[in-house]
Amino acid sequence: xxxxxxxxxxxxxxxxxxxxxxxxxxxxxxxxxxxxxxxxxxxxxxxxxxxxxxxxxxxxxxxxxxxxxxxxxxxxxxxxxxxxxxxxxxxxxxxxxxxxxxxxxxxxxxxxxxxxxxxxxxxxxxxxxxxxxxxxxxxxxxxxxxxxxxxxxxxxxxxxxxxxxxxxxxxxxxxxxxxxxxxxxxxxxxxxxxxxxxxxxxxxxxxxxxxxxxxxxxxxxxxxxxxxxxxxxxxxxxxxxxxxxxxxxxxxxxxxxxxxxxxxxxxxxxxxxxxxxxxxxxxxxxxxxxxxxxxxxxxxxxxxxxxxxxxxxxxxxxxxxxxxxxxxxxxxxxxxxxxxxxxxxxxx
Amino acid sequence: xxxxxxxxxxxxxxxxxxxxxxxxxxxxxxxxxxxxxxxxxxxxxxxxxxxxxxxxxxxxxxxxxxxxxxxxxxxxxxxxxxxxxxxxxxxxxxxxxxxxxxxxxxxxxxxxxxxxxxxxxxxxxxxxxxxxxxxxxxxxxxxxxxxxxxxxxxxxxxxxxxxxxxxxxxxxxxxxxxxxxxxxxxxxxxxxxxxxxxxxxxxxxxxxxxxxxxxxx
Numbered sequence: 001x002x003x004x005x006x007x008x009x010x011x012x013x014x015x016x017x018x019x020x021x022x023x024x025x026x027x028x029x030x031x032x033x034x035x036x037x038x039x040x041x042x043x044x045x046x047x048x049x050x051x052x053x054x055x056x057x058x059x060x061x062x063x064x065x066x067x068x069x070x071x072x073x074x075x076x077x078x079x080x081x082x083x084x085x086x087x088x089x090x091x092x093x094x095x096x097x098x099x100x101x102x103x104x105x106x107x108x109x110x111x112x113x114x115x116x117x118x119x120x121x122x123x124x125x126x127x128x129x130x131x132x133x134x135x136x137x138x139x140x141x142x143x144x145x146x147x148x149x150x151x152x153x154x155x156x157x158x159x160x161x162x163x164x165x166x167x168x169x170x171x172x173x174x175x176x177x178x179x180x181x182x183x184x185x186x187x188x189x190x191x192x193x194x195x196x197x198x199x200x201x202x203x204x205x206x207x208x209x210x211x212x213x214x215x216x217x218x219x220x221x222x223x224x225x226x227x228x229x230x231x232x233x234x235x236x237x238x239x240x241x242x243x244x245x246x247x248x249x250x251x252x253x254x255x256x257x258x259x260x261x262x263x264x265x266x267x268x269x270x271x272x273x274x275x276x277x278x279x280x281x282x283x284x285x286x287x288x289x290x291x292x293x294x295x296x297x298x299x300x301x302x303x304x305x306x307x308x309x310x311x312x313x314x315x316x317x318x319x320x321x322x323x324x325x326x327x328x329x330x331x332x333x334x335x336x337x338x339x340x341x342x343x344x345x346x347x348x
Numbered sequence: 349x350x351x352x353x354x355x356x357x358x359x360x361x362x363x364x365x366x367x368x369x370x371x372x373x374x375x376x377x378x379x380x381x382x383x384x385x386x387x388x389x390x391x392x393x394x395x396x397x398x399x400x401x402x403x404x405x406x407x408x409x410x411x412x413x414x415x416x417x418x419x420x421x422x423x424x425x426x427x428x429x430x431x432x433x434x435x436x437x438x439x440x441x442x443x444x445x446x447x448x449x450x451x452x453x454x455x456x457x458x459x460x461x462x463x464x465x466x467x468x469x470x471x472x473x474x475x476x477x478x479x480x481x482x483x484x485x486x487x488x489x490x491x492x493x494x495x496x497x498x499x500x501x502x503x504x505x506x507x508x509x510x511x512x513x514x515x516x517x518x519x520x521x522x523x524x525x526x527x528x529x530x531x532x533x534x535x536x537x538x539x540x541x542x543x544x545x546x547x548x549x550x551x552x553x554x555x556x557x558x559x560x561x562x563x564x565x
Contacts (some may be wrong), residue, residue, distance in 0.1 A: 069501040122465060122468065122469060125469055126469055129466070129469040129470055131542065131543070132539060132540065133539070133543055136543070161466075161469075161470070161543065164466075165546060165547065166549075168462075168547065168550055169550060171553055172550055172557075173552065174555060175557065176557060179557070179561045191451050191454075191455055192451070348509070
């Protein structure tokens with residue numbers, strides 16, 4: 001509760017006392033009895049001590065105005081003088097007000113720092129990082145194995161270390177892919193795009209599926225969803241790691257179906273085991289499967305180097321047309337840009 | 349206190365003297381008052397501390413000097429020099445394929461913060477700034493690698509130079525990771541060392557990747 005925030009818009013009274021900037025709040029403390037202590041010496045109190053906050057506000061405002069007007073003059077001498085004047089002018093009505101306002105400030109500061117240490121405390125996340133390396137490895141392998149039993153709810157470990165590391169690994173692999181394909185990012189940076197894509201997918205799709213799960217009455221919490229989708233990215237990591245280095249499109253399709261499919265099946269099976277009702281299961285799992293598989297497709301084709309020579313010899317004529325678009329031959333794109341610019345300039 | 353039983357103070361002798369105990373008369377406060385020394389001394393002292401830590405990184409023995417007196421000057425200097433050296437390497441200079449200065453800076457500091465948070469969440473006993481200090485100083489081998497790469501690239505950009513650069517960068521990457529692991533892994537419970545080492549590995553991998561794929565215009 002900063003007193004200045006409650007300053008009355010009333011004009012600064014009198015303005016006779018000159019105040020230099022150095023006194024600010026510190027100067028008042030010297031003058032107040034007991035410094036910051038809670039003891040108020042009633043001898044010096046005036047009992048017309050209402051509206052002390054307006055007083056504080058006015059004083060603060062006056063101080064600010066005079067800071068702007070004056071350069072620092074003899075601070076020490078002026079301080080004593082003006083405090084004496086001040087006392088004479090306002091009476092000591094302000095004394096109690098100042099003490100109270102100071103205490104309010106202290107209390108407010110203490111509350112704010114307590115709230116900060118409560119919410120900015122990373123210990124909130126500590127239970128989600130409580131894993132052993134063996135467990136992480138086991139979960140990574142399990143994420144590729146679809147469960148058979150979908151009639152009773154499967155356990156999902158609510159752990160965030162594995163998913164977080166997998167997302168960072170995906171970022172690193174994506175960077176590698178972008179570099180080797182010489183992707184040119186116009187609005188932004190390479191690193192920013194990679195981080196944005198991966199984290200955006202992980203957090204965004206998790207939230208979306210969690211929302212759908214809420215609609216479809218599935219038994220899953222947000223942390224579990226984050227964990228499930230995070231481990232599902234393991235398949236993506238493997239696929240992209242292999243296919244960014246070995247540029248066979250048929251190989252990519254095989255990996256997409258097999259590896260991507262397996263991890264999607266696992267996620268779908270776990271979700272199905274936690275949902276009741278055919279329509280709900282269909283909606284939830286269809287959405288998740290579509291998004292997961294399409295994301296892998298997107299990651300591959302958006303950042304993949306088109307190796308024209310190899311493709312010609314291996315793929316033959318039955319390649320889908322858009323793959324033939326050389327993403328980034330600077331000469332061609334520059335030429336296109338130049339001709340377009342010239343055409344636009346001519347028409348204008 | 350038996351000896352004081354018969355001490356009496358007569359009324360007409362004024363009691364005088366200092367009631368405040370001079371605090372720290374025996375503590376080396378005078379040594380720490382460094383305001384009066386010449387600027388050169390201050391700078392040289394800091395430079396020597398930074399230099400000593402560089403030596404510790406290059407020969408990572410298990411010493412606690414890096415951890416005890418942490419400072420962030422070294423990491424700052426290394427980060428800025430690495431980011432400067434990574435400038436100007438891009439396919440098209442306008443819309444670039446190379447990292448901007450701000451990008452490298454942010455990657456290094458953001459990555460170091462994430463690793464520190466991770467190690468704290470896993471139960472580490474090291475403090476935030478100590479960890480930042482260690483991770484920053486261990487970028488030194490990679491900065492040396494960057495320097496070597498730039499010199500090699502001056503000579504030409506063929507396959508041989510690529511192989512040389514690859515070898516140098518991989519060696520320095522291994523050195524960085526080992527050095528930082530030597531300092532940081534001790535602060536973890538013993539069965540979770542791998543969990544802490546992996547993000548460090550990723551972090552230096554990304555930086556090494558940026559160095560290796562640097563091609564000057």
